[in-house]
Every structure is written in C-alpha cells, then in structure tokens.
Amino acid sequence: MDNIAYFKEQFDRLDSPDALSGLRQSSMNSFSNLGIPTTRNEEWKYTRISSLFNREYLINNTTAITAADIDTIALPAHATANVIVFINGIFSNEFSAIRSAGLSLCPLEEAASNEYKSIVSKHLNHSSQYLKDGINALNTAFIHGGIFLHVHKNKVIDQPVYIYNITDARNGHVLSQPRSLVYVGQQAQVNFTEIYHTLGTAESLTSQVMEMVVEQDAIVEYYKIQNEGKAASQVSTTHIRQVGKSLVNTVTITLDGGIVRNNLHAIMEAEHTEAHMYGLYFPDGTTHIDNHTIVDNAVPHCLSNEFYKGIMDGQSTGVFNGKIFVRKDAQKINAFQSNKNVLLSDNASVNTKPQLEIYADDVKCSHGCTVGSIDEESLFYLQSRGIPRKEAMALLLQGYATDILEKIKLEPVRTYVEELIAKRLLVETV
Amino acid sequence: MKSETNIMDEKLSIEQAVLSDYKYGFVTEIEADEAPKGLDESTIRFISAKKNEPEWMLEWRLKAFRQWLKMEEPTWANINYPPIDYQDIIYYSAPKQKAKLESLDDLDPELRRTFEKLGISLDEQKRISGVAVDAVIDSVSIATTFKEQLAEVGVIFCSISEAIQNHPELIKKYLGSVVPATDNYFSALNAAVFSDGSFCYIPKGVRCPMELSTYFRINAENTGQFERTLIVAEEGSYVSYLEGCTAPMRDENQLHAAVVELIAMDHAEIKYSTVQNWYPGDKDGVGGIYNFVTKRGICHDSAKISWTQVETGSSITWKYPSVILKGDNSVGEFYSVAVTNNYQQADTGTKMQHIGKNTKSRIVSKGISAGFSNNSYRGLVHVNKNATNARNYSQCDSLLLGDKCGAHTFPYIEVKNSSSVVEHEATTSKVGEDQIFYCNQRGIDTETAVALIINGFAKEVMNQLPMEFAVEAQKLLAISLEGSVG
Numbered sequence: 023m024d025n026i027a028y029f030k031e032q033f034d035r036l037d038s039p040d041a042l043s044g045l046r047q048s049s050m051n052s053f054s055n056l057g058i059p060t061t062r063n064e065e066w067k068y069t070r071i072s073s074l075f076n077r078e079y080l081i082n083n084t085t086a087i088t089a090a091d092i093d094t095i096a097l098p099a100h101a102t103a104n105v106i107v108f109i110n111g112i113f114s115n116e117f118s119a120i121r122s123a124g125l126s127l128c129p130l131e132e133a134a135s136n137e138y139k140s141i142v143s144k145h146l147n148h149s150s151q152y153l154k155d156g157i158n159a160l161n162t163a164f165i166h167g168g169i170f171l172h173v174h175k176n177k178v179i180d181q182p183v184y185i186y187n188i189t190d191a192r193n194g195h196v197l198s199q200p201r202s203l204v205y206v207g208q209q210a211q212v213n214f215t216e217i218y219h220t221l222g223t224a225e226s227l228t229s230q231v232m233e234m235v236v237e238q239d240a241i242v243e244y245y246k247i248q249n250e251g252k253a254a255s256q257v258s259t260t261h262i263r264q265v266g267k268s269l270v271n272t273v274t275i276t277l278d279g280g281i282v283r284n285n286l287h288a289i290m291e292a293e294h295t296e297a298h299m300y301g302l303y304f305p306d307g308t309t310h311i312d313n314h315t316i317v318d319n320a321v322p323h324c325l326s327n328e329f330y331k332g333i334m335d336g337q338s339t340g341v342f343n344g345k346i347f348v349r350k351d352a353q354k355i356n357a358f359q360s361n362k363n364v365l366l367s368d369n370a371s372v373n374t375k376p377q378l379e380i381y382a383d384d385v386k387c388s389h390g391c392t393v394g395s396i397d398e399e400s401l402f403y404l405q406s407r408g409i410p411r412k413e414a415m416a417l418l419l420q421g422y423a424t425d426i427l428e429k430i431k432l433e434p435v436r437t438y439v440e441e442l443i444a445k446r447l448l449v450e451t452v
Numbered sequence: 453m454k455s456e457t458n459i460m461d462e463k464l465s466i467e468q469a470v471l472s473d474y475k476y477g478f479v480t481e482i483e484a485d486e487a488p489k490g491l492d493e494s495t496i497r498f499i500s501a502k503k504n505e506p507e508w509m510l511e512w513r514l515k516a517f518r519q520w521l522k523m524e525e526p527t528w529a530n531i532n533y534p535p536i537d538y539q540d541i542i543y544y545s546a547p548k549q550k551a552k553l554e555s556l557d558d559l560d561p562e563l564r565r566t567f568e569k570l571g572i573s574l575d576e577q578k579r580i581s582g583v584a585v586d587a588v589i590d591s592v593s594i595a596t597t598f599k600e601q602l603a604e605v606g607v608i609f610c611s612i613s614e615a616i617q618n619h620p621e622l623i624k625k626y627l628g629s630v631v632p633a634t635d636n637y638f639s640a641l642n643a644a645v646f647s648d649g650s651f652c653y654i655p656k657g658v659r660c661p662m663e664l665s666t667y668f669r670i671n672a673e674n675t676g677q678f679e680r681t682l683i684v685a686e687e688g689s690y691v692s693y694l695e696g697c698t699a700p701m702r703d704e705n706q707l708h709a710a711v712v713e714l715i716a717m718d719h720a721e722i723k724y725s726t727v728q729n730w731y732p733g734d735k736d737g738v739g740g741i742y743n744f745v746t747k748r749g750i751c752h753d754s755a756k757i758s759w760t761q762v763e764t765g766s767s768i769t770w771k772y773p774s775v776i777l778k779g780d781n782s783v784g785e786f787y788s789v790a791v792t793n794n795y796q797q798a799d800t801g802t803k804m805q806h807i808g809k810n811t812k813s814r815i816v817s818k819g820i821s822a823g824f825s826n827n828s829y830r831g832l833v834h835v836n837k838n839a840t841n842a843r844n845y846s847q848c849d850s851l852l853l854g855d856k857c858g859a860h861t862f863p864y865i866e867v868k869n870s871s872s873v874v875e876h877e878a879t880t881s882k883v884g885e886d887q888i889f890y891c892n893q894r895g896i897d898t899e900t901a902v903a904l905i906i907n908g909f910a911k912e913v914m915n916q917l918p919m920e921f922a923v924e925a926q927k928l929l930a931i932s933l934e935g936s937v938g
Binding site: 064350351353363365366367368369370371372373374375376377378379380381382383384385386387388389390391392393394395 | 867
C-alpha cells in the first residue's frame with residue numbers, strides 16, 4: 023500500500039487553517055520525502071516498523087469512551103491528581119482535570135497565537151532536528167488536538183500530573199498521534215506519569231511526541247509506563263530541552279506491547295544541568311522493545327547518568343541505543359551510561375549499541391554494557407533453602423528490577439509498577 | 453616503573469621526531485614498470501597478463517570487477533574525504549628488474565638501500581633476527597628471505613603471484629573463501645586489481661620456526677597499492693605473522709585497499725600483528741594514504757586467531773579485522789592501539805561472529821587522538837542462536853590530547869543466545885593533570901610524562917606484539933604524538 027498517498031489524503035481531509043497549518047504543511051512535505059523508515063536507516067537498524075504501515079488506520083475518529091473505561095485503567099490517586107487524557111491522539115477536555123494551582127493548559131493551536139506564541143514558535147518541533155525520520159514528521163503533520171501545558175515559575179506542583187494516552191481500537195485499526203509541548207518555568211517542580219492504554223482488539227499504533235522545555239532551577243520527574251497488549255504498538259518520543267540549569271529524572275518502564283520504540287532526549291543547553299535516565303524493559307512473547315536515548319551536551323559542566331536494564335523472555339527482542347554527544351568546547355562533562363541485559367530464553371535476543379561521540383578533551387565519559395543470563399548459583403542457593411525454582415527466579419528478577427524501580431519517587435506509582443511486575447512474574451511462575 | 457634510560461630513549465625519539473617528521477617519507481628512484489592510469493577490463497587483463505596468470509584467475513578478477521562496477525562506495529564510516537577518482541590511479545607499478553633473480557644478492561642495489569633505510573636490511577634480517585621477510589614494494593613482491601629454511605619444515609611462504617603459479621590448488625581452494633571477492637566495495641576492487649601480496653601455508657602439526665613478516669611500501673607516485681594476503685594454518689599448526697607498512701611523503705592522497713584472509717583449521721593458531729605507519733599527511737592534513745582494508749579470519753574447531761594492530765599512520769584508516777568463530781571452542785582476539793594526530797581520521801574496530809559453541813572473544817581497543825583528528829572505534833559482537841556459552845569481553849578506552857580532537861565509540865552488540873555472557877565497557881578521558889603533576893614533581897618534564905602515561909595506557913596492547921615490533925611501535929607512538937602536548 024502506498025503510505026504517502028494514503029496519509030496525504032488523510033492530511034487533506036483533516037487540515038484546517040490555523041496558526042499551525044504552515045508547520046503541518048512543511049512536515050507533510052518532509053514526510054513525503056522521508057517516508058516510513060526502513061532498517062537501512064541506521065536509527066532503525068534493529069526495529070522494522072514497515073509491518074505497522076501495511077494497513078489503513080483510522081485517524082482522529084470519534085469514539086465512545088465512558089468514565090467507566092477510564093476507571094478501569096486509572097492510576098492510584100487518580101481522583102486527586104492532575105489528569106490529562108488523550109483519546110485517539112486528541113486531547114479530551116471531558117475526562118481531563120487540572121487541579122493544582124500553577125498549572126495551566128490550553129490547546130496547542132491556541133497557544134501558537136496567544137501569549138505563549140514565542141515559546142511555541144521557539145520550541146515546538148525542535149525534536150525534528152534530532153529525529154530525521156518520517157515518523158516524527160508524520161506526527162507533526164497531524165498536529166490536531168495537541169496541548170500546551172505551562173508549569174508556572176516558582177510553583178511546586180503538589181499533585182502528580184497523569185497523562186493517559188488512550189486508543190480506542192474497538193471499531194478498527196487506529197493511529198493516534200498525541201502531541202504536547204510542556205513548558206516548565208523557573209524554580210518550578212513537577213512530576214509526570216504517562217501511561218498508555220488500548221481498548222478493543224484491533225491493531226493500534228500510538229505515535230506520540232512530547233516536547234518539554236525546562237527553565238532554570240526547575241526539577242522535573244517524568245515516568246513512562248508502557249504495558250499495552252501485543253496488538254498495540256508505539257513510537258514514543260520525549261524530547262527534553264534543558265535551557266536553564268535544571269534537574270530532570272526520567273524512568274521508562276516497558277512491560278508489554280507489539281513494537282515499542284522510545285526516543286528519549288536530554289538536550290543540555292545550560293551549564294550545570296543534570297539529567298538521569300533510567301529504564302526497565304521486560305518483553306515476552308513476540309514483543310519488540312527499542313529504547314533510543316540521546317544526551318546532547320552542548321555546554322560545559324553537565325552531568326548525565328543513564329541506566330537501562332532489560333529482561334528478555336519468549337521470542338522477544340530488546341534494543342538499546344544510547345548516544346552521548348559532547349560538543350566542541352563542552353568541557354568538564356561527566357556522562358555515564360550503563361546497559362544490562364538478561365536473556366531468559368534462547369529465542370530471545372538483544373541488540374545494544376552504547377555510543378559515544380566526543381569532541382572535547384576534558385571530559386569523563388564511560389559506558390558499559392553486559393548481556394548474560396540468571397546466575398545458576400544464585401538460583402541453586404535459593405532452591406537449597408526450599409524456594410521452588412520458579413519462585414526463586416521471580417525473586418531474583420524482582421531484585422534485578424529494583425535498581426530501576428526505586429528511582430520512581432512517587433510511591434503509589436512505584437507500588438503500581440511493582441505490582442504489575444509481580445503479576446507478570448507470578449503468571450509466568452505458576 | 454620505567455628505568456631512566458628508557459625515559460631518555462623515549463625523549464630522544466621525540467626529539468628526533470621534531471627534526472625528522474615522517475622519517476619514512478623518502479622516495480626511491482627506481483624505474484618502475486607501470487600500467488597506464490585508469491581502470492577498466494583492459495587494466496585487469498594487463499595486470500593478469502603481466503603476472504602470467506592462468507585463465508581462471510583472470511576470470512575471478514573480472515567477475516569481481518563487474519560486481520564492483522555495480523557497487524557503491526560505503527559512506528557510513530565516521531570519516532570525511534573528497535570523492536576518490538578511481539580513474540586517476542595507476543593500478544600496477546612494479547620496480548623494473550633486468551633478469552630473474554637467483555638470490556637476494558642480485559637484488560637492485562637501489563632497492564636494497566630502500567629497505568635498509570626502512571630498517572629492514574634483508575641481509576641483516578637474514579643473519580640476525582631470524583625473521584623471514586616478504587617485502588612488497590608498490591604492488592609486487594620483491595624478495596622473500598629464508599624460503600629454503602621454511603621449505604624444510606614444509607611451510608610455504610612466498611608472494612601470492614608465485615603461489616598462483618606454483619600452488620594453484622591451494623589458491624583455488626582458499627582465495628576469497630573468507631573475504632569473498634564481492635564482500636564489500638574495497639574488497640571487490642582489490643580482488644579485481646590486486647597485484648601481489650603474501651601467501652603462507654603451514655602444514656598440519658607444524659609450528660612455524662620463525663616469525664613471518666611482510667613489509668609493504670608504496671613508492672611510485674599516483675599508484676594505489678592493492679595487496680592480498682592469504683594465510684592458511686592447517687590442523688594443529690602455529691604461525692606468527694607480522695606486517696609493516698610505510699610510504700613516501702606526497703601531497704596527494706594515495707589509495708591502499710588490501711585484503712587479508714586467515715584460515716585457522718582445527719586446533720591451529722594464527723597471530724597476526726600489524727604496525728601500520730603509512731604516510732599520515734602533513735600538519736595541515738594535505739596528502740597521506742587512504743587505508744581501506746578488509747581483514748578477516750575464520751576459526752575452525754578449537755582454533756585461535758589473534759589480531760594485534762598499532763595504527764599510527766594513514767590520513768584515513770578504515771579497517772575492521774574480524775574473526776568468524778565458526779568452530780566449537782574457538783577463540784578470537786583483537787588488540788588495537790590507534791593513534792591519530794593533526795587531521796588524521798580513523799574508523800577502526802573489529803567484528804566477532806560467534807557461531808560455534810563455547811567460543812570466546814576478547815577485544816581491547818585503545819584510541820588516542822590529538823590535534824584536529826577524529827578517532828572512532830566501531831565494533832560488532834554477534835552471538836548466534838546456537839553459540840551456546842559464548843563469551844565476549846570488550847574494552848575500548850579513548851584518550852584525548854587537545855580540545856580540537858574527537859573520540860567516538862560505536863559498539864554493536866547482538867546477542868541471540870541466553871547462555872552467553874557479553875561485556876562491554878568504554879571510557880573516554882584525558883591525561884590527568886594530577887598524573888602529570890605527579891611526574892613533574894619528581895623531575896620528569898611534561899612531554900616525557902605524557903609519553904610515559906600513553907605508553908602505560910597502550911601497554912596492554914603493546915604486550916601482545918612480538919619483541920621486534922614492540923620496540924618500533926613504542927617509538928612510533930611517541931613520534932606520532934609529538935608536538936600534540938602543551
């Protein structure tokens with residue numbers, strides 16, 4: 023099927039004249055040039071997504087989601103949190119609720135022409151400088167129902183912000199393309215948890231782009247939980263620009279899905295910026311999980327620390343590609359990266375590529391990566407104390423995952439994830 | 453801790469370097485027999501006819517050439533260079549000789565002097581060191597020493613052209629078996645136009661009594677060197693092979709596209725060491741050799757291949773010595789020191805393909821960049837589904853001297869077997885100020901201190917080199933980095 027023609031047709035159907043139509047049009051043009059990335063593209067070498075584009079998707083279709091649907095997937099303390107809901111990629115005012123003072127939200131199209139105009143024009147679509155592929159361009163070409171979220175300066179947002187990306191695939195294959203731009207003002211503090219859910223059994227693809235701008239002295243926690251079914255695939259981009267000296271912690275937990283690709287970027291544009299990226303991927307069956315991260319150190323005195331752990335079971339595949347760039351004259355950079363993998367099955371595989379590109383001399387950069395399996399001796403030790411092998415295995419894996427899970431500072435969310443993993447291990451161990 | 457004399461030696465060599473820059477940059481006035489510039493089928497027929505090759509060899513070359521025409525030059529490496537005009541290269545250049553030589557003593561005296569300047573006086577080699585040398589100048593093999601002694605134990609060590617004439621059955625069987633003619637752009641080009649190289653065959657159970665060595669030199673202007681090396685180690689045999697290379701200083705770039713194939717049968721061991729010191733270009737990055745090399749070995753059951761390389765020369769190095777660990781219990785090793793200075797670019801590393809069970813590989817790569825240079829490590833560790841208990845350890849460290857250079861790491865790790873253990877670690881740092889201070893404080897000046905630290909940094913690899921090379925390699929390291937400290 024001719025993807026370009028299909029999306030062009032959809033583009034013409036949906037396009038409406040507003041402040042973003044110029045950006046949409048130029049992105050549609052780049053999509054036409056770039057097309058869907060193939061494995062010949064170095065960034066997609068290990069992830070074949072052409073199979074996701076051999077069907078016609080419904081785009082921006084209307085759905086009949088009810089409050090009951092939301093309840094089934096709600097995170098703990100949903101009722102008191104700030105809730106942002108996207109349904110099939112479109113922001114849903116009905117199910118969203120901003121409860122904290124210091125948070126304001128408006129449609130992206132509106133923000134592009136009101137007082138946020140300069141922020142939007144400066145930061146929206148900055149991710150395209152790092153993602154020169156058709157997927158990112160396609161999302162931008164279909165910016166409809168996106169949001170602009172402003173975290174006001176000097177505000178500590180006491181309630182977490184939950185972002186739900188819900189895809190309703192009960193009436194056919196759906197492509198959702200949520201888009202958001204988050205602006206975190208000076209000295210603000212905020213905590214995001216993003217979660218994905220697909221209803222129905224048809225195939226769905228969520229191609230999401232979130233761009234975040236973090237100002238001086240701001241502190242951001244950002245957690246992503248991906249635990250959809252095998253029919254749900256995702257390309258999820260989180261592009262964080264640290265324009266002032268700030269601290270960002272991210273934790274990405276991926277437990278299930280069809281093909282899941284995460285792009286996580288920390289672009290450090292101010293001195294003394296700090297970013298920590300943690301990730302746990304635990305695919306089974308035929309799931310394919312691909313984590314691509316970029317830490318771009320453009321200025322001196324930055325610190326980044328990256329730690330990703332993977333457990334591959336069944337016929338699943340794990341991919342990790344971490345890139346650290348140290349630009350010219352960005353001296354005194356400390357950048358660390360570590361990737362550890364456990365293979366539980368001979369049909370599972372892992373491809374990892376920790377990559378350093380360094381153009382300054384006074385830096386400390388390191389990366390390490392390991393691939394192995396569960397230590398037989400540890401298993402034996404537990405077994406010798408009367409713990410059945412399968413439970414012993416679960417214990418060891420939980421311990422292995424703890425390194426990452428403990429980085430989730432929001433306790434209810436951490437417990438929620440721990441339960442998901444316990445359930446997974448128990449299901450497997452019974 | 454190094455003795456003081458050693459430090460003095462190193463210092464001396466640095467001072468020498470200040471005066472001499474690239475000391476191998478001389479040109480020898482030897483009349484050469486050259487093919488006309490350019491590349492088409494007639495060039496290949498010309499080369500083949502010159503070498504008096506059998507029909508099957510010509511066919512093999514032409515097949516490679518036709519394939520090459522359909523291929524595109526690779527662009528994925530982290531290097532930049534202006535497009536190469538493949539029609540502006542002389543593909544065959546042989547020093548003219550009057551009559552066929554009976555022994556080494558009949559060698560052109562001018563040529564002999566070249567080798568003496570290079571520090572491999574053939575006479576001396578013959579007498580003292582006991583290293584058998586096959587010297588390749590421009591494109592053809594000039595002299596092979598120690599042939600008789602080697603023949604006594606059944607080792608065949610000769611130029612590849614001779615092997616094509618005298619041992620066609622071996623060449624037919626093994627040439628292109630590890631690096632197929634059409635493997636990649638440069639190997640296809642090499643297969644089409646290679647003019648000489650070394651061939652080495654170690655029979656079953658023989659431990660080669662001496663180190664075998666080849667010295668490559670590009671002498672004539674506008675020529676490319678396309679040599680091809682083939683080493684076959686039969687069951688249970690052992691050989692240690694050394695390769696060195698130099699070229700004159702010229703302000704245009706010259707192309708060097710070699711192919712090396714190693715075959716280690718059951719329980720055999722091949723140790724292959726390279727000290728690559730092609731002309732790196734001048735301080736402004738003018739001239740120098742483009743070194744585009746394909747090196748690959750295959751290990752059968754319980755065999756071992758070990759690559760050691762010291763890369764200090766070439767304006768561009770594009771080289772990935774690889775090991776296919778096909779047999780069970782086979783071992784692959786890769787030790788590398790790559791030094792880049794001024795405007796040199798290196799994109800080098802290795803590939804370890806684990807196919808057999810209980811296969812092991814070890815990668816130690818040390819990159820040192822200075823000046824405006826860029827140094828990349830690019831390596832692949834691939835563990836097949838059936839490679840039970842495969843084990844890999846990789847370590848790649850980069851050292852930066854100066855704030856205008858770059859050090860990059862592109863490791864690819866692909867594991868499809870759950871019983872395998874793969875580890876990779878990499879660090880990038882500069883020479884520590886506290887380390888220098890410590891040396892200064894004890895009366896060692898900064899330049900010597902840096903030489904000390906770098907030698908320590910590279911030691912793990914240097915230790916793998918045979919004695920004769922280790923000394924030379926250490927000096928080369930110091931020379932290559934001369935002037936980059938301060």
